[in-house]
Amino acid sequence: MAKINPSFGKELNKYGAINSNACYNCGNCTAVCSLSTEEVSFPREMVRLSTLGLEDDIQSSLKPWECYYCGECSTHCPQEANPSELMMSLRRYLTAKYDWTGLSGLMYKSLPLSIAAFVLTLVGVLIFAFSVDFVLEKMVHIGHLFEMIAIGTVGLVILLPNVARMWWFTILKPGTKVSFKKYLSSMGDLFVHMFTQKRALGCDDNQLRWFEHFLMVIGYLSLLFTTVFLNWFSSEYLIVTIFGYVVSAIVFVVTFDFVLSRIKKKKEISKHSQPSDWFFVIWLFLMGLSAFMVRLFIDLDLLETNKWLYLVHLTVLVQWALIIVPFGKWTHFLYRSFAMYFAKLKA
Amino acid sequence: MKDSLKSSSYDALVIGAGIAGGEAALNLANTGYKVLLVDKELSVGGKMIMLSKVFPTLDCAACITTPKVSEISRHPNITIFTGSEVSNIRKISDNEFVAKVTRKPRYVHVEDCTACQLCEKACPTSVRDQYQFGLIGRKAAFIPFSICSPKAAAIDIDNCTLCGACERVCPTHCIDFTMETETNELHVKTIVVATGFNLFDPNNIPRYGYGKYKNVITAMQMEREIAPTRPFHTILRPGDGKVPDKIAYVLCVGSRDATVGNPICSQICCMYSIKQAQLLMGALPMADVTIYYINIRSFGKGFEEFYQQAKGMGVNFVKGKIGRISEKENGNLILRYEDINKGKLQEAEHDMVILSTGVLPTKGIDGLFENETLTLDQFSFVGQSDMLASPAKTSIGGVFVAGAATGPMDIPDSILSAGAASSEAISYIIQHA
Numbered sequence: 001m002a003k004i005n006p007s008f009g010k011e012l013n014k015y016g017a018i019n020s021n022a023c024y025n026c027g028n029c030t031a032v033c034s035l036s037t038e039e040v041s042f043p044r045e046m047v048r049l050s051t052l053g054l055e056d057d058i059q060s061s062l063k064p065w066e067c068y069y070c071g072e073c074s075t076h077c078p079q080e081a082n083p084s085e086l087m088m089s090l091r092r093y094l095t096a097k098y099d100w101t102g103l104s105g106l107m108y109k110s111l112p113l114s115i116a117a118f119v120l121t122l123v124g125v126l127i128f129a130f131s132v133d134f135v136l137e138k139m140v141h142i143g144h145l146f147e148m149i150a151i152g153t154v155g156l157v158i159l160l161p162n163v164a165r166m167w168w169f170t171i172l173k174p175g176t177k178v179s180f181k182k183y184l185s186s187m188g189d190l191f192v193h194m195f196t197q198k199r200a201l202g203c204d205d206n207q208l209r210w211f212e213h214f215l216m217v218i219g220y221l222s223l224l225f226t227t228v229f230l231n232w233f234s235s236e237y238l239i240v241t242i243f244g245y246v247v248s249a250i251v252f253v254v255t256f257d258f259v260l261s262r263i264k265k266k267k268e269i270s271k272h273s274q275p276s277d278w279f280f281v282i283w284l285f286l287m288g289l290s291a292f293m294v295r296l297f298i299d300l301d302l303l304e305t306n307k308w309l310y311l312v313h314l315t316v317l318v319q320w321a322l323i324i325v326p327f328g329k330w331t332h333f334l335y336r337s338f339a340m341y342f343a344k345l346k347a
Numbered sequence: 348m349k350d351s352l353k354s355s356s357y358d359a360l361v362i363g364a365g366i367a368g369g370e371a372a373l374n375l376a377n378t379g380y381k382v383l384l385v386d387k388e389l390s391v392g393g394k395m396i397m398l399s400k401v402f403p404t405l406d407c408a409a410c411i412t413t414p415k416v417s418e419i420s421r422h423p424n425i426t427i428f429t430g431s432e433v434s435n436i437r438k439i440s441d442n443e444f445v446a447k448v449t450r451k452p453r454y455v456h457v458e459d460c461t462a463c464q465l466c467e468k469a470c471p472t473s474v475r476d477q478y479q480f481g482l483i484g485r486k487a488a489f490i491p492f493s494i495c496s497p498k499a500a501a502i503d504i505d506n507c508t509l510c511g512a513c514e515r516v517c518p519t520h521c522i523d524f525t526m527e528t529e530t531n532e533l534h535v536k537t538i539v540v541a542t543g544f545n546l547f548d549p550n551n552i553p554r555y556g557y558g559k560y561k562n563v564i565t566a567m568q569m570e571r572e573i574a575p576t577r578p579f580h581t582i583l584r585p586g587d588g589k590v591p592d593k594i595a596y597v598l599c600v601g602s603r604d605a606t607v608g609n610p611i612c613s614q615i616c617c618m619y620s621i622k623q624a625q626l627l628m629g630a631l632p633m634a635d636v637t638i639y640y641i642n643i644r645s646f647g648k649g650f651e652e653f654y655q656q657a658k659g660m661g662v663n664f665v666k667g668k669i670g671r672i673s674e675k676e677n678g679n680l681i682l683r684y685e686d687i688n689k690g691k692l693q694e695a696e697h698d699m700v701i702l703s704t705g706v707l708p709t710k711g712i713d714g715l716f717e718n719e720t721l722t723l724d725q726f727s728f729v730g731q732s733d734m735l736a737s738p739a740k741t742s743i744g745g746v747f748v749a750g751a752a753t754g755p756m757d758i759p760d761s762i763l764s765a766g767a768a769s770s771e772a773i774s775y776i777i778q779h780a
Contacts, residue, residue, distance in 0.1 A: 026687075027686075028668040031668065031684045031692065032671060036685075044685055045690055077606070078610075
């Protein structure tokens with residue numbers, strides 16, 4: 001027996017859905033979508049499920065993750081029901097559902113709570129700085145240590161269980177039988193999608209969007225690798241130093257363009273921005289820029305007299321690692337690639 | 348007709364000589380009032396005179412329109428100005444309106460023309476025939492269409508090369524290139540606005556490929572293909588002249604669609620498409636006809652039965668709006684849609700696609716009035732100041748509205764509405780005598 005949640009539409013509006021109840025089920029959105037196929041047809045089905053409030057069906061669906069938001073469906077929706085933004089809000093909703101702590105949902109729905117979290121982490125960083133008497137060497141050392149510990153902890157305590165929950169919602173709970181062999185043989189898809197996001201190439205809009213995003217992902221992962229494993233800020237190797245400059249520049253240049261397009265609102269994809277979207281792009285930008293500046297100040301021997309800069313970088317880093325990565329938009333990096341993996345298992 | 352030009356005073360002015368305007372003019376004239384009937388086209392009859400048959404009775408449209416048209420044309424109380432436009436309407440007092448009527452020159456003296464078509468044969472210039480919705484060509488000297496009224500030639504001066512060939516062959520010497528635009532000042536007691544509607548231009552939805560794919564046509568073009576006075580004398584697809592055997596109808600093209608600024612239902616497209624589907628099944632017994640719809644709205648008398656009849660005849664109804672159309676090399680078309688009943692994206696191949704285009708308001712009617720404001724509704728149709736109790740009344744006392752000028756409407760409703768408008772107009776004249 002299907003369970004209907006009549007207030008689901010209102011709930012979804014808190015995640016950013018706009019006017020989705022206006023849908024009159026013509027299917028135009030599905031028909032104009034270049035990623036939609038006979039086997040996997042969306043977004044109208046998801047609009048219908050949302051209007052009816054069939055939460056179980058939504059939670060077991062991978063379709064929200066199979067949409068890469070070109071926005072064609074919203075451009076051509078005769079009822080202006082905004083299906084692409086509905087898909088986006090479903091991704092936020094699912095992110096909240098997968099998260100066992102429940103914090104994702106709270107922060108998606110409440111801006112004051114998100115701001116409080118950001119302020120709290122800022123205070124934490126300041127207390128830490130006081131506790132080490134603003135000694136730069138100590139701050140940089142512990143900052144680097146923090147990065148490693150944060151990656152490990154967030155990965156094991158938050159992200160891993162959440163991906164397992166996604167697996168439970170989408171594969172185990174609906175009773176999909178998958179052989180162990182298939183889990184192994186499909187594994188390739190997981191990594192291909194994780195590192196290339198190649199499905200976005202199927203979108204009809206400008207493929208520059210895919211390239212920009214791809215560049216950003218590679219830049220971000222490389223920056224992570226350089227700062228954490230190559231210890232960029234303390235590295236003596238010229239090659240590491242230069243590489244760090246290049247990748248951090250990629251991150252802040254590309255994200256600057258992302259922020260700009262969200263301000264301009266010219267493309268369908270950047271017309272509607274929730275706080276979580278702003279936090280994601282702006283913090284990524286700040287992280288790239290502040291890392292670049294910190295290393296630059298180190299190379300110019302200015303950091304000792306400008307400790308504030310490192311504190312800014314550390315604050316951005318802590319907020320990124322403790323708020324945006326586990327409970328914010330960062331998770332789409334995992335869920336999107338796992339969704340492609342699970343979809344392959346289901347097929 | 349000649350003496351009508353001299354007179355500049357009438358009881359009523361009817362703007363638009365389609366089925367609503369014609370009906371309103373007849374009612375007024377039969378009651379004894381002098382009527383001036385103005386239409387911007389070269390013939391009276393509006394859109395209905397172009398149609399094949401009417402729903403839900405499948406009566407021949409021309410057989411209903413032409414007797415009415417000839418009655419209008421021969422009525423002693425009705426003066427007709429075709430190729431004319433009304434402007435600068437001023438309300439002087441409760442029983443006097445002054446208006447300007449501009450008659451564009453036809454370059455043919457209608458009363459002398461015998462419609463022998465010799466000018467058509469002689470004319471060297473061919474252009475697309477707007478009265479056949481571009482399916483075929485016509486000459487620059489031409490008779491608008493076979494059942495037009497007045498049945499007389501006209502010169503399309505924009506495309507004319509002024510070679511004089513038509514003038515030389517005309518046996519009655521009725522072609523006269525010295526004709527000029529005439530402006531008349533009119534005095535009337537009441538006005539009926541019956542300006543009808545426009546059809547949506549599917550060029551505004553590029554993903555349907557109209558204008559690019561030759562075998563995508565509008566329902567009005569198909570209407571001409573199945574009318575008794577049809578241009579090809581058979582049904583064929585324009586791309587290569589092949590007789591189609593897998594025909595698709597795309598409903599709601601330019602209606603119920605906020606992206607093109609027309610969110611409302613056009614009220615006639617479902618029914619005219621079902622009508623055409625039935626006629627096609629009669630004309631091409633082997634053909635498959637599929638109608639892609641969002642909702643079938645068969646709300647009038649006999650409409651639902653008509654819909655069921657089409658189903659019974661084998662017309663295929665598929666719930667789902669067409670998202671995109673693409674063309675194959677052989678001219679066939681691939682329609683992409685979601686079959687709503689299955690919830691699956693589908694692609695279907697058809698060899699001809701008919702776009703059932705929606706109803707749009709005639710723009711600029713409010714601009715005809717100078718010292719009073721004709722209020723339009725939110726969709727730019729003429730506003731009805733008392734929609735429930737007196738649907739023919741507008742925001743201006745003495746100005747009444749008939750037919751599709753108030754909103755999308757089928758033929759029976761237009762005629763009813765014209766009856767209401769003419770009654771209101773008559774009553775207004777009597778009250779303000």
